[in-house]
Amino acid sequence: MAMFKDVLETVRMIEKERLDIRTITMGISLLDCIDSSGAKSRQKIYDKITRLAENLVKEGERIENELGIPIVNKRISVTPISLIAGSSDDLNYVEYAKILDAAAATVGINFIGGFSALVPKGFTKGDRILIDSIPEALATTNCVCSSVNLGSSKAGINMDAVKRLGEVIKETAYLTRNADSIGCAKFVAFANAVEDNPFMAGAFHGVGEAESVLNVGVSGPGVVKRALEKAQDASFGEMAEIIKKTAFKITRAGHLVGTTVAERLNVPFGILDLSLAPTPEIGDSVARILEEMGLEHCGTHGTTAALAMLNDAVKKGGIMASTSVGGFSGAFIPVSEDEGMIEAVECGALTFDKLEAMTSVCSVGIDMVAIPGDTPASTISGILADEAAIGVINNKTTGVRVIPVYGKDVGDTAEFGGLLGRAPIMPINKNDCSVFVNRGGQIPAPIHSFKN
């Protein structure tokens, strides 16, 4: 039996420090649902998802109960729909999004990811139709999440996709204008997207994946912060050690939950994503960890270094704890979903440009950032291109989830509710980049030598 103090530590982590399993996400391949008839394909999709994931929520809740650790979200990711729908004659894929939404409702999950296209080097017919369908798909469904991979370190950056997605984000914001443009919170544009990510909005089930797998995303910013609180005078080496040990424990809990759920659902365990994922709740913030290290506010000078150290130490502790680490596995820095980030923005300590710098040392990019509703599509494309460049050059995943909140401007706040939180509208650079964005074509793949 674990020692007395170990038991109490675990109980305290769960009760007081919000240790939880952020998500169990079942990846389901839809490759065998391809059909020249869109209607038939959609029926196959619905049947397959509801059959394989029938017990996902039930088993998740059972294990939550037995182990006494909350599993916040039960979710599903599927093969990118552009690959599935491409062989049909449909000219609009919104119906595919609706069938995913219906399947999600039937099995009782809160998000389903995979209304996605992979276009780092160019578009297929299916990719184009899917991208054109994103705004309406996100406006007419509740649970569907969408993503597009628009660049990679091997292929460079598809600037035609960058340009088009700026417009898509604007259209989505307009179509969901009655709910603070919430549709944009369900869309991510990636560079170097990973195929086994369990976190939304960017989860999809890659074509290299098995028929069905169970992936897990852990959490635990509150636990890390509390551990650092107890070591006020620690040096960086000592802090790294504390973070590593804490990450080890969090990861072990995630690994146990993942393997147990997978076993009971009779699907292989896929990966465990080590990302420290915050929530808008007090005591569950990544920003507060950085401040605990000695920064007055997240966003001040030193923040990038603090984040780099945190991210690296979490990985080192987590890698030791599980042999199945995958996904993003880095600290998340969403603004609206992190109480400390929100405050840092509101007091002026954290700017858009600093956030961009921070994304060069952690996953997963400019995330859940609300910007003025009148931001031109070309400026959003510029933001996408910048983030993609950071990812492509540095061989890492980056993403952009910005919300140009319709009708709102700097000084206003967007309210998304629930895990998506609330976001103060952040000022962005007003200078025009449309000529750059409109050039079109491909930014060539970067050289992988002479790294500087």
Place this chain on the structure above:
Amino acid sequence: MRAVVTVIGKDRTGIIYNVSKILAENEVNIEDISQTVMHDFFTMIMLVDMSNMSVDFNVLKNALETVGEDIGMSIRIQHEDLFNAMHTI
């Protein structure tokens, strides 16, 4: 299959009696008990064996939580696996 029962709260009479009564009624065997009282604050950890348990895990869990509310203590029961996973290499 074994589980860990954690009982935390202000010290009073009959805590062990109330908890072990529920366990005995449901054929759950106590293998180990550790407890401390610091500044009137009672903490007890029990390792229990559920191999011959006569009810479903959830029924036992609810019964323990209910008695916890009655005597003003926080009582949790969790599978042993979680603690072993988190605290052993």
